[in-house]
Amino acid sequence: MSRIVPAVFTALLIGSAINHAAATPAERLAKAIQFETISYQDRSQIDLEEFRRLHAFLRESFPRVFTQLEVETVNDHSLLLRWPGSDSDLKPVLFTAHMDVVPIEPGTEDDWDHPPFAGVIADGRIYGRGTLDDKQGVLGNLEALESLLAEGFVPARTLVFAFGHDEEISGLEGAGKLAERMLEKGWHFAWMVDEGGMLISDNPLLPDKDVAIINVAEKGYLTLTLVATGEGGHSSRPPKTSTIGRLSAALERIENNPFPTQMVGPVAAMLERMGPHVEQPNRFFFENLWLTGGVVADRMSEDPMTNSFVRTTTALTMFNAGVKENVVPQRAEAKVNFRLLPGDTPETVVSYITELVNDPQIEISYERWDKVPGVSDYNGGGFAVISDAISAVYPDAVIVPSLLVATTDTRHYIDLTDDQYRFQGIRVASSQAASVHGTNEYIAIESYENSIEIARQMIMLAAR
Ligand SMILES: [Zn+2]
Numbered sequence: 001m002s003r004i005v006p007a008v009f010t011a012l013l014i015g016s017a018i019n020h021a022a023a024t025p026a027e028r029l030a031k032a033i034q035f036e037t038i039s040y041q042d043r044s045q046i047d048l049e050e051f052r053r054l055h056a057f058l059r060e061s062f063p064r065v066f067t068q069l070e071v072e073t074v075n076d077h078s079l080l081l082r083w084p085g086s087d088s089d090l091k092p093v094l095f096t097a098h099m100d101v102v103p104i105e106p107g108t109e110d111d112w113d114h115p116p117f118a119g120v121i122a123d124g125r126i127y128g129r130g131t132l133d134d135k136q137g138v139l140g141n142l143e144a145l146e147s148l149l150a151e152g153f154v155p156a157r158t159l160v161f162a163f164g165h166d167e168e169i170s171g172l173e174g175a176g177k178l179a180e181r182m183l184e185k186g187w188h189f190a191w192m193v194d195e196g197g198m199l200i201s202d203n204p205l206l207p208d209k210d211v212a213i214i215n216v217a218e219k220g221y222l223t224l225t226l227v228a229t230g231e232g233g234h235s236s237r238p239p240k241t242s243t244i245g246r247l248s249a250a251l252e253r254i255e256n257n258p259f260p261t262q263m264v265g266p267v268a269a270m271l272e273r274m275g276p277h278v279e280q281p282n283r284f285f286f287e288n289l290w291l292t293g294g295v296v297a298d299r300m301s302e303d304p305m306t307n308s309f310v311r312t313t314t315a316l317t318m319f320n321a322g323v324k325e326n327v328v329p330q331r332a333e334a335k336v337n338f339r340l341l342p343g344d345t346p347e348t349v350v351s352y353i354t355e356l357v358n359d360p361q362i363e364i365s366y367e368r369w370d371k372v373p374g375v376s377d378y379n380g381g382g383f384a385v386i387s388d389a390i391s392a393v394y395p396d397a398v399i400v401p402s403l404l405v406a407t408t409d410t411r412h413y414i415d416l417t418d419d420q421y422r423f424q425g426i427r428v429a430s431s432q433a434a435s436v437h438g439t440n441e442y443i444a445i446e447s448y449e450n451s452i453e454i455a456r457q458m459i460m461l462a463a464r
Pocket of ligand 1: 133167195
């Protein structure tokens with residue numbers, strides 16, 4: 001067992017009379033894993049009944065939460081919970097997580113030590129799809145709430161919890177509709193916290209310390225479609241330059257001319273706060289970024305793991321042309337996916353790429369552009385609350401702001417608050433990162449229990 005406060009267990013003992021099948025937080029998470037709430041790109045494949053069954057399980061497992069809070073089901077499969085505070089002058093705080101999970105890649109089922117939807121507890125771990133992304137986020141918040149309600153805790157500030165059901169395939173039906181509903185109600189928040197940051201136990205720069213990463217920004221997402229059109233015809237009398245050749249040449253220029261490196265605010269702040277804890281010469285470099293920023297950014301760009309922190313990245317992802325081996329196609333199409341640093345916009349990307357391509361016979365377009373969250377305040381407010389919650393459970397952790405290189409539901413909540421943080425109190429080794437969306441996803445029981453205590457602390461501190 002962990003150093004989670006005894007109060008949680010007192011509360012759970014009371015709760016356990018209701019549900020003998022799942023008497024501990026670990027057992028309840030294991031049970032929740034068994035609901036196959038899988039998001040498929042092709043929405044017709046989604047088994048929505050599994051979401052309804054998961055909701056029923058949550059209602060039965062967290063009876064105080066579902067009777068004492070205001071609960072609304074939004075768009076049939078997402079959940080919105082509101083805990084009214086005693087002081088209506090205080091702006092509410094929003095906590096979010098998601099109930100859906102990604103599918104198991106066909107052919108990899110047998111690579112799992114325990115079947116991905118069995119919810120097996122073994123070796124001090126809970127195994128299964130969703131143990132890190134993101135059922136532990138949903139259940140962890142509910143565990144924290146249930147125990148606080150049992151203790152008679154009364155928040156001064158109103159707290160809202162929003163759990164979406166399609167984060168893995170855009171979040172438009174879940175978080176998108178939750179946000180619409182909250183805007184309809186006229187809610188606005190002091191700050192919010194979503195998934196997307198955690199404690200890392202084996203950061204190579206700080207091997208003896210836990211590093212708690214609170215992401216204060218995330219990268220933007222943009223896909224450009226490039227279409228080359230031109231003369232086609234029979235391959236016995238080919239044109240001098242084919243559409244395939246034209247488009248390939250353009251793609252080569254794009255790939256060989258990456259966006260320049262940059263040291264953006266959240267990454268600089270991360271390095272500066274790690275500075276005092278790392279060895280020389282890194283300490284000097286991190287503590288003097290006004291002088292060394294360019295060198296550090298260039299060094300980081302050499303490793304694919306850190307490259308994405310210091311530049312808008314370019315990935316050639318699709319190429320389609322031709323229907324028959326003896327016909328030169330009149331059209332060739334490619335897709336290029338970009339992940340944008342804070343400060344870059346679709347306009348800046350399109351103009352940079354147009355200049356590189358420099359070919360009037362290639363058309364460049366994009367379908368959709370999601371709003372990108374801004375950079376949240378990392379010198380006070382919600383950041384301070386989350387930091388204090390972490391320190392209460394992991395007093396030696398080095399807490400840093402950072403930039404999330406993936407995307408989350410957070411972007412749907414952009415109009416509800418200016419300050420959006422991404423952090424959950426789970427502690428993982430970097431080797432576990434590959435298991436998220438991959439094979440053998442698991443969470444250590446101790447890590448999960450401590451994350452519940454951090455959630456309790458966040459709720460209590462936010463509620464003041
Ligand atoms: Zn997730």
